Amino acid sequence: MQEERLAIHLRDRPAQLRDLKEKGVKIIGCFPGNYVPEELIYASGAVPLCLVHGGSPQTADAALSVVPHVICPFARAQIGERLLKNPYYSMIDMLVAPITCQHLKKVAEVWEYHGDLEIFKLGIPHQHNNDFELEYFTDRLIALKDRLQTFTGNEITNKRISGAIDLYNKMRELLRKISVIRRTSPSLVSALDFIKLNHASFYADPAFMVEILDSVYQELKGKQQATKTDRPRILLVGPNIGYGDYMVLELVRAAGGEIVIEEVCEGIRYYWNKIENKGDLFQSLARGYLVDRVPCAFMRNSAKKRLDFTLKLIKDFNVSGVIWYELLCCETYDSESYFFTQKLGEQNIPVLILESDYSTAATGQLKTRIEAFIEILKGGME
């Protein structure tokens, strides 16, 4: 029921956004990674769209006319989607580009070079252990507010920001609740369904999305626990899952495994923490988006923090194995895969490292490796 409502909403969403544009509403895109507070865009009266399409070899390859092959496929896909005129990517009036990893930073530079789009580069200090780094980010958020006000012609008041924080907190809270339901075995919602919901939240109207998520949560709460299965419970770790990059999720499911939780930086909304909705709201947003979260691999001193968080997820979600899903040429995650494999190995937690460039040619090999891994996990469970 909710699935159908959401599908219809997403089907009609581009047309709905075009109507809004005709009425003068600005559509403002941002890149994922959860360093851009959508709250500010929403509070400006514009529509925030987090551009998170990925997984298609065609779009990633289309970008090869602009950037070389050693740029990660997700970053290339962002260039490709615009070249191939994806309606969402074509309709944005402005891009907020967080300065996160070097690949996405380059996408913003390529778009900036072509000069047909208003771009705001949101500076993200890559560490926050010094006071001046949080200060820098806070100042950049204030600068973003100023730019949004000028661009949309709407004043961004504290009241509007507070309302937006409240709305997005509800969304985060519901995603968290739905995710936590997956602690039960067998999981009441598949990883694919959860990630699709999450991806939808980047494009759908946020108020509508909150309604959908609430209904989904209520439905799941009322569901009877299914009978026990022997599906090994798996944690998926990686830099990125794009909207459409579902091959590994499907292969794991088909091979008899169950991904029960994801620790993914890009492409999944960070929903574990809420933004404090009191006091200085810019400081609050800066803290919430920069400090009070598990750092992505491009951040300084992040490996240990993410390892600790991963170990907690393994325990909380009763995980028996980890699939490390990285994108080709993502060197920070590739470096960390070595560290994680060593550290998880010390605790006898099996790890499978997979690497993707979105090519379908590797499907057979991926399938074989995933099947073998799940067999190992099943063997280990007996």
Place this chain on the structure above:
Amino acid sequence: MIELLKLCGFEEQEMESELPRVEKAFTKLGITDEDIERGKQRLAKYYDIELKGVRKVFRLIVRELVAALLVRDEGKKKVIYGFMAPGIDMLGSAVVTKSKEAFVIHHCWAFHIVVGCIFGKMVPILEAAEKKWLKEGVVAHCANVKTLVGPITLGLFPKPDLLVTSGFMCETSPKTLDLLHELYDIPVWYIDTCQDREFREYPEPTRRIASLTAKSLKRLAERIQEVVGFEITDNMLREVQDAKGKLGDALRRLKDLVESSDPLPLSPTHDNIWMCLSTLTLSIDGIAEATEAINTLYEELRERVAKGLGVVEKGAPRVLAILPAGQTDPRLEHLACEVGIAIVAIDGSLAAPFKETSEDPYMKFGLESQQRSMSFPLRRRIPLIIEGCKKLNIDGVLDRFHVGCRSVVADALIIEEAIKKELGIPVLLLEWENFDPRVYNHEQYKSRFEVFKAMMTKKSS
């Protein structure tokens, strides 16, 4: 060995004290008699070693590496390494000027020149890093970080009291330090900056970014003070900046001479040596020695120019190269000369003019560090390259993209397109690794250079 050291500018009278140190250091590196012979041949083949200025520069570089390798044996109590850490050279020079007990070095640069360029022995170092977490092959990690991880995991360098990097160009270097900290328990430090400069903010440096860099560098200075146990004052830094300013002026004058002369008076194989020299953490006396070496070389080159002598024929096509010369291997630049191509400049030396400066040494550094071509986003970098090509009367661009560096590699195709469109000159696009000699393919590069030269010659005629 004595012959090699003489080629590297060591004087007869210092052999007694320096020879045992060099031998000890080279033994640590696994340098054999055979390597020494090869080193002599490579020095003679690839470098203008007959020039006194070149020899003096090599001497400084070899001495720095030897000092780094023997740092604990020679009783230095505090050791700080910098890696891809602009700013550490300023702080490091201040430290080594003040104290004999502390040692700071941007060590990989000297390592690249000696182990890579002179001895041609970089491959085992890279392979050692590849056995850890740094991938090889078509999607390899940057070989520069391999030249950090390799020596550390092989135990060539002693464990430092602090290892410093920055995120000025990329995240690969900080991530490497993150892992070195977690896996080898090396204390690390990161200089912070932010690459969020917008096109509309050019051409002036952005004060907010400079200020972030300055604050972060100041915090590093405090951390270094904790390690070495004495204060680093602003005056000490100003003295270093003054000395480095003179070295920078000497290098600029040298480059101007090279860029404006026909025939090209010096092989571009030396370009990475100037870069190395600028980043070494020499004491103020050492910086003065370096400046004197460059001034000597300048006078020697002026003589060459006056006599019409050069490393390629007069009228050879003039080329601007994107990215610095190979850091560990001089063969590509040497081949360019052999084919008759004059690489007169690299885009890294193209800097946007700016007026702003500051009395505060940290802020001064923060402002200056933003103005180089490689620090610019595409929309600003390309006009700077195009202006540079016009100013230097360039016939073609060698657009070598360093595949290991995702931060600069993404610009390559767009630079190629823009130059062809704006200037109508040939562009040779070369997939390249600045720190890995294994990418060098003589026959392939030779035939591509020959075609490139023919295109430039045809175009200009």
